[in-house]
Amino acid sequence: MTFESNTPRPFTRSNDKKMFAGVCGGIADYFGADVNLVRLLAVIAAICTGGTAALVYLAAWMLMPLG
Template sequence: MKKKLYRSSKNKMVSGVIGGIAEYFNVDATILRLIFVVALPFTAFFPLVFVYIAAAIIMPIDNGVS
């Protein structure tokens, strides 16, 4: 079965982008969220936030069917 990247509808805090990435790579979403928050000041804030917003718009949301 081919894996696809979706925004998570179960594991989400804001829009499900990081939850979906965590499910895709089979890692804990909390770790990815911490990495995201720690990386914000080092990316001058706007580039990383822009990537997150773009991913939230582009990535389809999963339909809950495995």
């Protein structure tokens, strides 16, 4: 019988799946998603929100530690 730990996982930028800053790679690692899907959703969100999502990306780049 195994028990999962209730400790939270770190929310960090990715070193391995980095294209620009590693934010999308870190989000993909955290949620267990494909990094290309997260990148595509980030681009679509930036277009649909008129650039607001791009500002959120830049804020995440500054706030998320490098993992």
